[in-house]
Amino acid sequence: MPQEITTLLTFFGGTGDLAKRKLYPSVYNLYKKGFLKEHFAIVGTSRADLTAAEFSDMVRESINHVVEDEDNAKEFISHFRYIKLDVGDEAGYQEMLKLNNELDAQYELKGNRIFYMSVAPRFFGTIAGYLKSEGLTTENGEFNRLMIEKPFGVSYETAEQLNNQLHEVFEEDQIFRIDHYLGKEMVQNISSVRFGNPLFDAAWNKDYIQNVQVTLSEVLGVEERAGYYDDAGALRDMIQNHTMQIVAWLAMEKPASFTDKDIRAAKNVAFNSLHIYTPEEVKKNFVRGQYGENIDGTQVKYLDEDGVPEGSQNDTFVAGRLKFRSARWDGVPFYIRTGKRLKSKQTRVDVVFKKGISIFGDDIELENPVLSILIDPKGGIEFRINAKDTTSDFKTRVDTMKWQVSYLDMERTPEPYERMIHDAMNGDGSNFADWNGVGISWKFVDAIQDAWDSEHAEFPNYISGTMGPKASDDLLAEDGNHWIYK
Structure with a gap:
């Protein structure tokens, strides 16, 4: 019997091609297999003007090829929320914090949070800084984790600079650098x-x-x-x-x-x-x-x-x-x-x-x-x-x-993305750089x-x-x- 994972998962770049092709279908597969049940929520963010219904329709279309039960898919999508966010705008993070706290209470998420950055690498450090300064990382949860898409820098100098920025917020064992291979x-x-x-x-x-x-x-x-x-x-x-x-x-x-x-x-x-x-x-x-x-x-x-x-x-x-x-x-x-x-x-x-x-x-x-x-x-x-x-x-x-x-x-x-998201939820860094x-x-x-x-x-x-x-x-x-x- 799969062990249920309790978490709030936030996708920065939640309307992007990767999210639609890989990330949402992968999370839905985890839901179908029982790793996600009742105590989870997913937040998508981007700069796009989308209503809640438009975002739900987008997610439903992205998982269409793996849906076997319409009621099951509908229940899964009910755990999704969307928030428009300019990642460089400090004020937007306060709205996100309010939404996160509401979801935490609604789904009993215990302050467990994973932040997935599927955005241009130049925004990684900016987002991490605001997650800390605006209180989105929790003190009472079992875990706060960061998942990052490649490329991690374009040279040693830029990679080290980015790493130092991330380490101001997250410990090394909280950072999951993705290499889908x-x-x-x-x-x-x-x-x-x-x-x-x-x-x-x-x-x-x-x-x-x-x-x-x-x-x-x-x-x-x-x-x-x-x-x-x-x-x-x-x-x-x-x-x-x-x-x-x-x-x-x-x-x-x-x-x-x-x-x-x-x-x-x-x-x-x-x-x-x-x-x-x-x-x-x-x-x-x-x-x-x-x-x-x-x-x-x-x-x-x-x-x-x-x-x-x-x-x-x-x-x-x-x-x-x-x-x-x-x-x-x-x-x-x-x-x-x-x-x-x-x-x-x-x-x-x-x-x-x-x-x-x-x-x-x-x-x-x-x-x-x-x-x-x-x-x-x-x-x-x-x-x-x-x-x-x-x-x-x-x-x-x-x-x-x-x-x-x-x-x-x-x-x-x-x-690969299903496996990596599952590993990050379990805190297993074996298959991350x-x-x-x-x-x-x-x-x-x-x-x-x-x-x-x-x-x-x-x-x-x-x-x-x-x-x-x-x-x-x-x-x-x-x-x-x-x-x-x-």
């Missing part, structure tokens, strides 16, 4: 595969692993996001957050227990051992790219996309080699890559184990066993092993054991970006529909390795 089912499977199987747990180190690869490839180009993307690029948009958070699950030490405190501590041991590159080291260890036309010319190059400045040096592809200065990973490269307009949409982890020494004769060479965790678009696990070939002579061949997430499992699996990891990721990325900003690159340097520039393959070849996913 951490809510994906197969990302969460990394820990169960690694720590739940002694075979992998014992071999998860430099003695048995040759290299680790993380790929986040996209088929789409910049589309209509040039205004944002040309400032961010693949490095800031995908490496600093999603990729580094996945790497943390792979590189972390074994936690003392599977609690958020110990998990974060184990991740931070890995983060703290990450080597930050000098400009010369960036040249040796990182590759940047920008897509050109595809072979038949039906897709334009990045420089010809709407809104892209002439001569832009923005990266749409990044590949690199990470080094951890730790006893566990000394000498083991972690290869990462992400990019737009690549051959296929694919998010995956490939753990390449060392070759065994063949006892079968000089003419038989064994291959590297590979454990692959497939995250998107279809979840699954593959384990490539050496086995006997079915011939009269004794030879070996590579066979792959495969498991794929079933359609039934897919239907049962919570969406903490400041130490975010800060080190920014220092790492800033060092790369600074090196790139000091030199002009010749773009475009890869054809749309491929897996990026040749230099990405050369990077691994230098170590005698190759990308598992081609």
